[in-house]
Amino acid sequence: MKSYKELSREELEQLLRQLGKAYEDAKGRGLKLDMSRGKPSVSQLDMGMDFMDILNSSSDFQTEAGLDTRNYGLMDGIPEAKELMAQMMGVPSAEQVIVCGNASLTVMYDLISRSMTHGVMGNTPWCKQDRVKFLCPAPGYDRHFAITQHFGIEMITVPMTENGPDMDMVEKLVESDACVKGIWCVPKYSNPQGYSYSDETVRRFAALKPAAADFRIYWDNAYAIHHLYEDKQDEILDILSECEKAGNPDIVYEISSTSKVTFAGGGISALAASKANLDDVRSSLTVQTIGFDKINQLRHVRYFKDINGLKAHMRKHAAIIRPKFEAVLQVLEKELDGLGIAEWTNPKGGYFISFECMEGCAKKIVAKCKEAGVVLTGAGATYPYGEDPDDSNIRLAPTFPTPEELAEAADLFVLCVKLVSVETLLEERAMVEKCAC
């Protein structure tokens, strides 16, 4: 296809009329679709229903060590669940794991909140420090940025690359500024690009020499086993082992959950870190709770048994999700490839596709889609403070709609991308001509 930028004004104007008419037709179809959040679909939830049968009134509720999961106690998780989550996260030992409640987001919120009020491993609480800054690789996960913003933490955007965050910038900022206390990372199948950090990136993270003793890497390994393909899978180095090798055992908190393995909201979450870090967390946790839901921890252990059970289950998820990703990607390729107005990622796992349109077009595209009944993640959401400096990134979340809905949604999306792009190109031409006068 011919690049839109090579079209004459007349050609663009003709295209605009065609696209405008198509858009009006689309609006008339009364769509009502949601591609905004990384939500599992009904088929995925239905697929996992036998999980609900694994514990019932005739089950034994004891751990292997004979502890009753129905009662209080075992504040930091049952040993079997620690082992399962260690395997899922690729962490060498269950000793490095605490198993928590249903949401890894809450684990991360608590880490930040605890650092504000009690400090990290004996350091001054952040609320008593003048300035606290976080590095935010972007495009990134909006709920990470919401936590740091909520606590009044200054956020510094770090550009993302296919291999992870710009490590030159990360090293410079972390090693020179003692106000920099953390960095948000989604190291595998990143939200929203689906990028996985290269071995070099992981090793450079592990070798950081932070100016602040209470600096931590917030390693949100949300998509550790969320592959889309059997034959094409990303693997990343285990950050905990790399940090230990680099003499930096305490520099990282790793977080994960089974929210997108079993049920969103009905999963279990985990925190993996050095013993010193976990002991520090436990000293607050013991005040915060008598114990998380150990019955649900046991349900996970009995159902999956080990990493092989998890992997087998994730293959079933992939079989449902993969065609959806492919459907969207096919439409993007067919309709936008070669037009010079957009780029997008082609992830091998995770829950999202990251879409880059022309500068200044993202908000307009999202608005046009919404007007015609297709809800996308708000433009800007993938950047700190919800402000995308180029207004060009859009996160596509293809998992929730049915394949049929998705085809309709993708068709509308590319139509809106084209329409807004042509409008923008015409405005630019008009501006250039005006200046030339």
Add this chain to the structure above:
Amino acid sequence: MKSYKELSREELEQLLRQLGKAYEDAKGRGLKLDMSRGKPSVSQLDMGMDFMDILNSSSDFQTEAGLDTRNYGLMDGIPEAKELMAQMMGVPSAEQVIVCGNASLTVMYDLISRSMTHGVMGNTPWCKQDRVKFLCPAPGYDRHFAITQHFGIEMITVPMTENGPDMDMVEKLVESDACVKGIWCVPKYSNPQGYSYSDETVRRFAALKPAAADFRIYWDNAYAIHHLYEDKQDEILDILSECEKAGNPDIVYEISSTSKVTFAGGGISALAASKANLDDVRSSLTVQTIGFDKINQLRHVRYFKDINGLKAHMRKHAAIIRPKFEAVLQVLEKELDGLGIAEWTNPKGGYFISFECMEGCAKKIVAKCKEAGVVLTGAGATYPYGEDPDDSNIRLAPTFPTPEELAEAADLFVLCVKLVSVETLLEERAMVEKCAC
């Protein structure tokens, strides 16, 4: 029986020898019993096992409004669970309720933590204020005091009476000191006495005119439906309604959970408060979580249906617990009544008996019990900072052991009480005689 205080030195010495021998015999029995925590017993847990069957792979997981509890969303709880918890707490409307995760302790921790970092309804965060004080009716619940201590909040002990905290003192402190930001209350079947607040106490709470705009009553209604008897039950006024009537709608947070209804650790918790308070909490909660475990919320709703289902279930718990309370109380009455060395409460609900021994004896009694294999709640635990000024209060938790174990534990306990009391009386006599020389 003759009061120990009326005995001669010789009689006391003879008694000491008898008790000493009995204690040595008891030690030889190799007991290993735990009366330390308010834990449900295995019989109680076994009794509720059909709860585990109510949701299975063939169940419908939709709320009445058609929302899928297996997926993300409904951050502040499913409407049906709000209704159930409102009924359990005796709160007029489900609109006044947020349903949270498995632990009311965490709800309370979060309330305090949030007040530290973000303040209460727009007021200055506590971490930016010079001093923050809490009133702690004592004897009280050790885990309440642990939260306030953890956040460096100054704790002021307020004496407890059969009708609730000393309200003259509460009013004076709350209304004169703007550093006083809260008071911990267990208004019904209090921990550890089993006292329930009188209507006058509740109304005086509701009518407080705090010096601090961000003062709140932390109303931990943990034992709202935890009666021991069918014919003798305490009822308390609904604090939310009373506060509203008194023109003080925002002055209280009420907290409860089903940890001692279904499973300890596998229950659901709730926060009830005014709309303004709940909106304030929601503004943080929406950053903290995408949603709590709604499947477990639905499981509760489907199992209990309404307050009648809850009440019927609690009658079964009472049938198991009541004989245990009675067994302990019988031993106390039979062995200690009239000796003038102890007093204890006779609760109609809740999980504890509060025991008052002679001043300076509690730690010794608890240590003697431990030495002979019976673990009690640590002496002092029922007071702020773990320091009972009189060293006289011991919390007895009779629910966990079997009736047979309990009989043995109670026998040992009264033996230790007598032994330590006689030792103490003899020391006092010796001191008096020494002074008289």
